[in-house]
Amino acid sequence: MTALQQRTGSVGTPVDRVDGVAKTTGTARFSAEHTYPGLTYAAVVHATISRGRITAIDTTRAADIAGVIKVITPENAPPLKPAPRVSMLNMSSIVSGTSVNYLQDNEVHWDGQPVAVVVAETSEAAKEAAALVDVTYRTTESSVDFVTARLQAQVQKGNPLLPAGAKKGDAAAALAGAAVSVDAEYTTPPYNHNALEPHSTTAAWDGDRLTVHDATQSIGWFRTHLALRFGIPEANVRVIAPYVGGGFGGKAFVWPGTVLAALAARATGRPVRLTLTREGVYRTVGGRTPSIQRVALGATQDGKLTALIHQSVARVGRTGGMPEQITTQSRHLYAAENILLEQRAVEQDVLPTTSMRAPGESIGTFALESAIDELADVLGIDPIDLRMHNEPDRDPVDGKPFAHRMLREAYAEGARRFGWSARSPQPRSMNDGRWLVGMGVASAFHPLMLFTSNVTVRLSADGTVLVRCGFQEMGMGGATVQGQIAADALGVPFDAVRVEYGDSALPSAPMAGGSMQTASVANSILEACAKIRASLESLAKRSGAVGQAPKAVLAKAGVPHVEAAVGSDTRLGKVTGQMRMMRQVMRDRRYLRAATGAHFCEVRVDQDTGELRVSRWTSVFDVGRVINPKTAGSQLRGGIIMGIGMALAEETLFDPRTGRIMNPSLAEYHLPVHADIPAIDVSWLGDPDPTMPLGLLGLGEVGITGVAAAVANAVHHATGRRVRDLPITLDKLVP
Amino acid sequence: MVDVTIRVNGQARSLDIPPQVSLLDALRERFGLTGPKKGCDQGACGACTVLADGERINSCLALAVQYDGREITTIEGVDDPLQTAFVRNDGLQCGYCTPGQICSALGMLAEYKDGAPSAVTEPDADPGELTEEEIRERMSGNLCRCGAYNGIVKAIQETAALDTEEVSS
Ligand code: FES
Numbered sequence: 027m028t029a030l031q032q033r034t035g036s037v038g039t040p041v042d043r044v045d046g047v048a049k050t051t052g053t054a055r056f057s058a059e060h061t062y063p064g065l066t067y068a069a070v071v072h073a074t075i076s077r078g079r080i081t082a083i084d085t086t087r088a089a090d091i092a093g094v095i096k097v098i099t100p101e102n103a104p105p106l107k108p109a110p111r112v113s114m115l116n117m118s119s120i121v122s123g124t125s126v127n128y129l130q131d132n133e134v135h136w137d138g139q140p141v142a143v144v145v146a147e148t149s150e151a152a153k154e155a156a157a158l159v160d161v162t163y164r165t166t167e168s169s170v171d172f173v174t175a176r177l178q179a180q181v182q183k184g185n186p187l188l189p190a191g192a193k194k195g196d197a198a199a200a201l202a203g204a205a206v207s208v209d210a211e212y213t214t215p216p217y218n219h220n221a222l223e224p225h226s227t228t229a230a231w232d233g234d235r236l237t238v239h240d241a242t243q244s245i246g247w248f249r250t251h252l253a254l255r256f257g258i259p260e261a262n263v264r265v266i267a268p269y270v271g272g273g274f275g276g277k278a279f280v281w282p283g284t285v286l287a288a289l290a291a292r293a294t295g296r297p298v299r300l301t302l303t304r305e306g307v308y309r310t311v312g313g314r315t316p317s318i319q320r321v322a323l324g325a326t327q328d329g330k331l332t333a334l335i336h337q338s339v340a341r342v343g344r345t346g347g348m349p350e351q352i353t354t355q356s357r358h359l360y361a362a363e364n365i366l367l368e369q370r371a372v373e374q375d376v377l378p379t380t381s382m383r384a385p386g387e388s389i390g391t392f393a394l395e396s397a398i399d400e401l402a403d404v405l406g407i408d409p410i411d412l413r414m415h416n417e418p419d420r421d422p423v424d425g426k427p428f429a430h431r432m433l434r435e436a437y438a439e440g441a442r443r444f445g446w447s448a449r450s451p452q453p454r455s456m457n458d459g460r461w462l463v464g465m466g467v468a469s470a471f472h473p474l475m476l477f478t479s480n481v482t483v484r485l486s487a488d489g490t491v492l493v494r495c496g497f498q499e500m501g502m503g504g505a506t507v508q509g510q511i512a513a514d515a516l517g518v519p520f521d522a523v524r525v526e527y528g529d530s531a532l533p534s535a536p537m538a539g540g541s542m543q544t545a546s547v548a549n550s551i552l553e554a555c556a557k558i559r560a561s562l563e564s565l566a567k568r569s570g571a572v573g574q575a576p577k578a579v580l581a582k583a584g585v586p587h588v589e590a591a592v593g594s595d596t597r598l599g600k601v602t603g604q605m606r607m608m609r610q611v612m613r614d615r616r617y618l619r620a621a622t623g624a625h626f627c628e629v630r631v632d633q634d635t636g637e638l639r640v641s642r643w644t645s646v647f648d649v650g651r652v653i654n655p656k657t658a659g660s661q662l663r664g665g666i667i668m669g670i671g672m673a674l675a676e677e678t679l680f681d682p683r684t685g686r687i688m689n690p691s692l693a694e695y696h697l698p699v700h701a702d703i704p705a706i707d708v709s710w711l712g713d714p715d716p717t718m719p720l721g722l723l724g725l726g727e728v729g730i731t732g733v734a735a736a737v738a739n740a741v742h743h744a745t746g747r748r749v750r751d752l753p754i755t756l757d758k759l760v761p
Numbered sequence: 762m763v764d765v766t767i768r769v770n771g772q773a774r775s776l777d778i779p780p781q782v783s784l785l786d787a788l789r790e791r792f793g794l795t796g797p798k799k800g801c802d803q804g805a806c807g808a809c810t811v812l813a814d815g816e817r818i819n820s821c822l823a824l825a826v827q828y829d830g831r832e833i834t835t836i837e838g839v840d841d842p843l844q845t846a847f848v849r850n851d852g853l854q855c856g857y858c859t860p861g862q863i864c865s866a867l868g869m870l871a872e873y874k875d876g877a878p879s880a881v882t883e884p885d886a887d888p889g890e891l892t893e894e895e896i897r898e899r900m901s902g903n904l905c906r907c908g909a910y911n912g913i914v915k916a917i918q919e920t921a922a923l924d925t926e927e928v929s930s
Pocket residue numbers: 798799800801802803804805806807808809810819820821822
């Protein structure tokens with residue numbers, strides 16, 4: 027082994043996150059925390075009808091407030107180009123949250139849509155004036171109640187990346203003829219991401235150049251989108267987001283606030299900061315679709331699945347939306363002989379739905395994994411045994427090989443850590459004083475893709491390494507993990523590596539979504555580092571420094587640094603990048619790649635009041651190789667905690683008559699708090715995935731999948747009550 | 762407009778502001794101290810927690826004019842082992858709730874020492890070793906959407922233990 031190939035052993039160690047000091051001392055500046063000379067503040071006026079037209083806007087009272095600079099309405103707004111039509115050939119086109127061209131006409135498409143923006147010298151003045159803009163509407167009949175609209179749902183169209191259904195054999199006939207069956211409907215409410223940092227944009231124009239500090243998880247696509255909306259070259263837009271206060275999918279797409287901040291800055295000729303109020307986030311940033319799901323399972327007496335049917339109804343807005351691929355996990359988790367998967371969606375006059383942590387699987391697993399538990403109960407088989415009895419060797423629908431699958435090992439290890447053998451099989455058979463105790467399991471499943479990323483890596487004569495890549499860091503740990511990867515790839519200590527990220531001026535990276543950022547960026551860093559090692563070797567040969575450390579090689583060769591780039595952001599580079607990406611996607615279609623896991627949950631339910639507590643939690647994951655156990659553990663726990671929130675408390679309430687969100691606040695939308703969360707035992711099997719760079723599988727989303735089912739299953743075990751409608755609030759459990 | 766002088770992180774700072782300006786907005790927008798965060802602006806998340814004469818408060822629910830002559834400590838003025846304990850235990854992800862969690866924890870530890878009751882401890886109970894359950898109860902006003910709760914509790918427990926060691930030695 028030469029000095030160049032020596033590993034520094036950074037990968038796999040629990041390095042502290044590199045931005046930890048900035049975040050614990052208050053020096054980290056988020057998007058609403060950058061000042062510009064002459065900075066102004068904007069506030070949004072929201073529509074109060076779900077569909078119709080603005081007939082008049084009276085801004086006199088608003089304009090009279092001291093400090094108000096301008097009230098921007100459809101009557102005086104500068105022009106804005108429409109959002110691009112979604113096309114698979116231009117991936118950035120999917121990034122529009124809605125298709126509405128804000129403040130360009132008088133149409134209203136959802137309750138909460140921005141109808142005016144006030145710009146003022148202070149945030150207090152902007153807020154006060156926004157409340158004084160008088161808008162009159164003519165309403166049109168609208169469809170807002172999801173439950174009554176389900177019958178109008180249309181079959182969802184899939185795309186090559188996300189199939190929307192599947193059919194194998196005749197599942198209906200198999201169900202009818204099955205010795206044992208369960209057939210039930212499960213429902214999940216709308217959810218909101220509630221990243222703790224509300225969306226905020228600070229926009230400044232310099233001629234026709236635009237700089238925005240935006241809370242985004244799609245830096246590159248935001249840039250493309252803004253350039254298009256304002257009719258300027260992409261090179262004129264810079265999006266900066268080194269710190270993002272949580273995203274979970276809610277900051278993946280461009281929502282009105284971002285566009286309006288830039289529009290307001292253009293209209294006033296001043297830099298503008300538009301920070302959404304918490305209510306404003308609910309009104310203008312989409313959330314997760316509600317769902318109605320039917321799962322029907324047929325089995326033999328000994329628990330072999332003969333039929334698996336999963337049908338779902340989701341919703342989108344009339345101006346866009348994300349119906350979620352709710353049945354995905356049902357395509358891959360069980361070796362049923364006959365399978366039927368169908369996804370439907372209904373279009374309504376509400377804010378478009380959007381992706382939220384593990385879109386599809388987080389709510390789809392609730393229905394599937396609850397149904398499996400119900401079947402186990404009817405069969406009198408242990409729910410883990412039933413799952414293992416139906417664990418497939420190949421992908422059940424199309425027979426593709428698994429890239430990697432260790433669900434058996436995950437359950438075995440989880441059962442040991444959790445103490446599953448102490449569970450008595452009968453529901454309502456365990457208690458601790460007045461607390462009924464229950465234990466439940468469920469599988470976690472999240473499919474994974476690999477994207478491409480541009481990156482440059484530079485090794486300098488002083489032994490330091492600079493990685494430059496415009497990826498986004500919202501707390502997943504990318505800034506730390508990519509440094510660890512580069513350190514090992516170049517054989518330098520972790521501290522010698524600096525990673526620049528969060529800026530569209532850097533080589534472009536994919537959005538942070540689909541749990542694919544870490545692997546996609548790592549792939550390119552590894553490639554760049556390999557190039558550097560090759561250049562170093564030839565330099566070493568030329569200068570007679572073979573076998574010496576990189577620093578020595580560069581000194582001897584008299585070279586200040588070696589730099590390597592992967593991908594490029596030139597026009598040609600983009601085309602090549604797109605082709606590279608398509609090749610990769612085609613290659614990846616040959617097998618099924620997914621992160622999986624086994625959740626074990628213990629709940630306690632007060633026998634008189636129905637008070638429900640999650641008292642213990644163990645999860646074991648198959649997420650390939652883990653680069654940093656500290657940040658990986660946090661990511662997985664974070665997913666589980668969000669899943670516990672889904673299961674127990676979270677719910678966005680839409681008024682079924684008006685379509686208005688009734689609980690747009692953190693006081694009325696209940697997130698899990700400290701007291702709701704026990705110590706969560708997470709671990710992983712650690713076996714590298716053979717199809718991924720370094721064998722790592724993305725782990726941002728798999729954690730949340732299966733969680734709500736594990737809770738519901740534990741609640742059933744504790745109380746004998748099967749709750750099929752989330753969240754599991756007290757009223758559903760009181761005796 | 763009202764004249765206010767607040768001691769912020771040990772330094773007297775004066776302002777001439779309309780009375781409706783919140784303490785949080787005064788700190789963030791007027792003094793440029795953006796350590797305290799705004800997660801909800803209505804007292805529901807704890808991201809804006811600062812110390813007022815050593816006591817934790819939600820600065821979004823306070824008016825700046827109420828704090829004339831008082832001493833405010835924001836995260837920028839904190840220098841405590843708790844901060845490194847947060848990093849070591851990965852008690853943060855995105856970091857947006859973190860300044861609030863830290864200020865709140867400092868206030869909470871002081872309350873606990875003073876014998877303030879909680880739903881977990883009986884009033885007058887001897888404030889012995891701080892349990893995880895107690896920390897969770899007393900920190901429940903500080904939301905963390907990233908779910909860094911386990912690490913936060915550990916960091917606080919570790920730091921509290923340090924504190925007791927010092928006192929007893
Ligand atoms: S910002 Fe003050 S409690 Fe949320």
